Amino acid sequence: MRPSDNLALSLFACALLGAFLLAPGCMEQTPSQPAGASPCEPGDLLFVTEEIYPYSFMENDGTLNGTSVAVVQEMVRRSGCGARLELHPWNASYGIALATPGAAVFPTARTQEREDRFLWAGPIGTFEYVLYARNDSGIRLESLEAARAAGTIAVVEGDARHEFLEENHFTNIRTYPTDEECMEALRNGSVALWLGSSAESPGISDRSGIADGTIIPVYSLMDIDLYLAFHKQTSPETVARFQQALDAMKADGTYARLTGLGEGKRKAASPVPTGRTVPVGTALSSLSGLTGSRMQGVASALEAFALTSDAGSGDWDRVRPVLLRLEEDYPDARFWYARADGSYYTTVDNLTSANLRDRPYFPVVLSGKASVGTVVVSKSTGRYTAIVAAPVLSGGEVSHVLGTSVSCDSLREYLKGNVPLPDGYYFFILAQDGSTVLDSLTGRTFSIASDPGARDRILSTDEGECAYSYEGASHRAVFRTEPVTGWKVAIAWME
Secondary structure (H helix, E strand, C coil), X not given: CCCCHHHHHHHHHHHHHHHHCCCCCCEEECCCCCCCCCCCCCCCEEEEECCECCCEEECCCCCEECHHHHHHHHHHHXXXXXXXXXXXXXXXXHHHHHHCCCEEEEEEECCCCCHXXXXXXXXXXXXXXXXXXXXXXXXXXXXXXXXXXXXXXXEECCCHHHXXXXXXXXXXXXXECCHHHHHHHHHCCCCCEEEEECCCHHHHHHHHCCCCCCEEEEEEEEEEEEEEEEECCCCHHHHHHHHHHHHHHHHHCHHHHHHCHHHCCCCCCCECCCCCCCCHHHHHHHHHHHHHHHHHHHHHHHHHHHCCHHHHHCCHHHHHHHHHHHHHHCCCEEEEEEECCCEEEECCCEEEEEECCCCCCHHHHHCCCCEEEEEEECCCCCCEEEEEEEEEEECXXXXXXXXXXXXXXXXXXXXXXXXXXXXXXXXXXXXXXXXXXXXXXXXXXXXXXXXXXXXXXXXXXXXEEEEEEECCEEEEEEEEECCCCCCEEEEEEEC
C-alpha cells in the first residue's frame, strides 16, 4: 500500500511548515529547553516518529507519549539543543529524516541497508520480531520458511520488518501504514499473519478493544536494537551530544526508569563489588573451552557424516533421518543439506524456497573446506545463528554441503549455565568479522559494539586486555582467540 498523492503532498507541506503549522496527520510536541540554551544546529532539530505502541503514540489529549518519546525528550533536555517532536505515518517520518537537514527519525532499526544513510545515536530500545495469527486460524509455525505458505503477512510499509521480509524474498506481503491497521487486518481475516512485536502487541490489543487471546504469537524471530537516526548532514558534534546524553542517562538509572528496563526485563551492568576479584584467567579458559567444544562437537559430527554414502547419495530421504538424530543430540541447532547450487533442505521444511549462494561461508565450503563460526540471520529460523558447514565429496568434487545453524541465544544460555561468574562480571564473544555472537550482559544490546575502536583493538590481536566505554561507564575485558571458531571470547566487568 502506498500513500495517495494527496497524502504525500500534505505530509510534505507539514514537514516544511514545521513547528508553526499543524497540517492533517502531523502532530507536534516541543520539549522544554534549559533556559538560555543555544541550538546545536541552525534552527531547531526536528524529531519525527510513528505510532508504534509502547515506544511512541498519541494520547487522546494530543500529547506524544511512549518509552522512546520519553527517552528522546530527556536526551533533548540534557543536550541543550532546540528541538520539536512530530508524529507521522512511518514512511513519512522516514522520508522526512532522510531528506530534511536537521531532522532525525526514531525509534529506528539500524540495519545494514540504512547504516550509511544516517548518523546514529542509541540504542534507545529493543524490538523483537514476532509473527502473530488469530487464535482460531490453526496456524502453527516451526520455521520462517513455513510462513511463506501460511497466507498473506501484514507488515508496516517501509518498516525494517518489511525490509526483512523482502530481503528474504517473501512475496505474500500486504503493507499497511500502521501496526494498528495490521492487527485489525489480522483480526478481520484480511490477512493470515502479522509481523509485529511482543512489546507492542498487548498495548495495541487493549487500545483497539480486541479481547485477550484473540491474537496469539506463533513464531518469534530476532531482536533488533532501536536508534535515533539523524540526517547525514547533521554535525557529528550534535550526534555526539545526544549519544553522551543517552550514555549518562543509562549510567545514572534514568534510562532504566523511563523504559521500565530497571524492573528485571534486562540485566544492567553493575560495578564489581569492592574487594571482589575472580580468577579471570580461569573463567576465560572455561569460556573458551566450552565454546570450542560445543562448536567442535557439531563440526565433528557433520564431517563424519559427510564421509558416508548416505550423505553422498543426494537422496534427502536417506539424509534426513541422520540429521534428525543429530538434532536430538544438539537441540539448539537446525541441521540442513544443500546442493551445490545453493538450494537446500531442512529437517522441518524439507526442500525450502530459499538459497544459500549469497552466504559468505558457502563458496568456502564449495572449495572443499569446512567452515565454522560465521554468524548470520538464519533463512530457516529468522534468528541469529552461528554456522557450521562441511563439504560432501563425490568423485573428488563437492556435490553437497552439510550444515547446521546453531542458535546464538541458545549458545549464550548454555554458556551462562556453565560459566558461573559473580555479580559484576559478564562475558561476550565476537566473530572474526567483528559481529557479536553473544553477550551475557544485555541480550542483543551488545556492550562492546558501542565502542568500535575497542572492538577493533580486540580483533587485531590474539589475546590481551582492553578498556572500553559502555553506557557512560568504563569497562575492561580480558580476551583470547578461541581456536575452533576464531572467535574472540572475553570476560568483562565495569571498573
